[in-house]
Amino acid sequence: xxxxxVWLLLLLLTGGCVESKVEYTKRYGxxxxxxKNYPKLKDYKLSLDLSSGSREFLAGKSGELxxxxxxxxxxxxxxxxxxxxxxxNLKVKCQIWVPGSRxxxxxxxxxxxxxxxxxxxxxxxxLGPGNAVFVSxxxxxxxxxxxxxxxxxxxxxxxxxxxxxxxxxSPVRYISIRPGVMPKVPEINKKQHQQ
Numbered sequence: 001x002x003x004x005x006v007w008l009l010l011l012l013l014t015g016g017c018v019e020s021k022v023e024y025t026k027r028y029g030x031x032x033x034x035x036k037n038y039p040k041l042k043d044y045k046l047s048l049d050l051s052s053g054s055r056e057f058l059a060g061k062s063g064e065l066x067x068x069x070x071x072x073x074x075x076x077x078x079x080x081x082x083x084x085x086x087x088x089n090l091k092v093k094c095q096i097w098v099p100g101s102r103x104x105x106x107x108x109x110x111x112x113x114x115x116x117x118x119x120x121x122x123x124x125x126x127l128g129p130g131n132a133v134f135v136s137x138x139x140x141x142x143x144x145x146x147x148x149x150x151x152x153x154x155x156x157x158x159x160x161x162x163x164x165x166x167x168x169x170s171p172v173r174y175i176s177i178r179p180g181v182m183p184k185v186p187e188i189n190k191k192q193h194q195q
Contacts, residue, residue, distance in 0.1 A: 070130075097156055
């Protein structure tokens, strides 16, 4: 009888944990775990733009896109869902720039965002009037590019905040990839070459 009572208690406790949905789990000093819904902010004026120091890269090396999120309004903006891991905050798309084109083709965008790193930790971010924060993400595809000496490749890039409470998108910018490190080509085995 006593064993049945213990099992019944354990069953109720574990069943209760599955059923109850708690918006926030335990808070830690470095943030809180993800939740499903974040309220939309109504009165904010935020801008997102590619940093001028993040527009030229070398082929064969991974690069880092750095965006600046700035509060252009006259009062503080508190974003409740800021990701602790910076790249999670951005959705980035790009497309190759064809000489002579003035703007990107809407159907040619490719998503080059870093996958959302788990576990997801967040914390509130408050930006005072005129304040800004840098948001960076890796640009890994340029590691596999080969650019001939004396030339460059250009790509249109655009980013959007990967958040539910605010809707902020950067203007379209372009980045240039210049010749850099040549990839290592495997040597042909001498025995195979002689045959």
